[in-house]
Amino acid sequence: MIKNTILLVEDEPKTGEMLKQALESEGIEVIWAKEGKSALDKMEKGKFDIIILDIKLPEISGVEVLEGIRSVDRYVEVMVYSNYQEAAVMKKLINIGIDGYITKGADADLWHTVEQVKARLN
Template sequence: MCDILVIEDNPVNMELTVDLLESYGYKVTPAEDGFIALDKVKEKKFNLILLDIQLPKMDGLEVLSRLKEDEATKDIPVIALTAHSMRGDDERFIAAGCIDYISKPIDIHSFKEKIRYHLETSN
């Protein structure tokens, strides 16, 4: 079974994302901010991380940077999950180390396919 870490501070978005992923058969661990997420990746190996870019305390790009600098977590694929939908954001997140970008609100049809695709190609 694939383990996915979801880093999202908005409770409604977290619930929707977790419910969708669990309905697809994935095991999901939630983290409400970057500090919690960085603790979780020390405790467990994840197959994929969905990372909200706008987080309290530590923004998503800082979380991503810390994940990529750590030998234990640098190879975990990370997908940016964000309401930022300005032109060029996807390229910026990819350049920072994300493998893909999912904009909110989530399109549930393409979401399932993107998750499946990235889990299959990264494992």
Template sequence: MANPLSILLVEDEENLHDSLKLNLELEGYEVSSAFDGISAVKAVQNEYFDLIILDVMLPEMDGLTAMESIRLQNMDVPILVLSARNSSADRVLGLKKGADDYLTKPFDLEELLLRVQKLIDKSKKLQDKDTIGDTYSFGSNMVDFRAQEAVTKSGEKIQLSKKEAMLLKLLFENKNDVVTREKILQTVWGYNVYPTTRTIDNFILNFRKYFEDDSRNPRYFHSVRGVGYKYSE
């Protein structure tokens, strides 16, 4: 069974927060709570979320400032902004600062749930790149995902672990695009809370040993400092 989708709910008005949390959980979402902007930014640094619901009027750090900080570290997570301000200038500002959608208070609960579903669906569609077949060849290397085997540059056949095969597939499917560390940990390891490990680095080093002519000057497997990893041909 797939992991439940996770939502970060950032709302300091207690009654509204509790009501939204309950209703989202009834829809099957896993909900984490934050009651101010600073906690919201910290939560995004430590965990993976499929969506953020963010109120504008928050203590400590307002929602728009929090959103700017979140966008510096995560461009992909969909953000639905809630605001008591309903002028078009406020909406435009919210969207400019990085919101994917903007809902003014008071709002209809059904509408909120519908917008949440739509944002998550849209985000998932964008993330699901073209899938590749059971085998993939590059240079003189070949990977067989089903058999969890690879033929290396020297013609040697090696067994791959399940995680190695999954990581290779993810990198191949996102050819020439940087895949973030968070996305890799979420997709391959299924972590919601990120461990601070060098796990992925070690996998990339292994791939270079298997597949690169010169592992010190990689052609295929690249680390992009502070962001993630990239496969290119």
């Protein structure tokens, strides 16, 4: 059986670790980038089934990361995982190309995220 691989781009240690563990418990391989430049480096070196992307990141923004992702792979699914909902930024994300938006939040949202990812992988 081929293992699906996700690139998780999340700078908050607690959130990243919780999401990583939850996805791994479902048999999904998770590569975790804690900042945007690292995510772009990992994109250059690997192939991912889905990317889960936070918008507020240190050094470079999630919008810039998304632009970089799209320059490497126009077709990989990118799901934004964030609380950030400024209209101008959301419009830009949509124009660049995202496949979904999941609001960060409580544990119920975490499991909802895991279920959405699993559904997209199948």
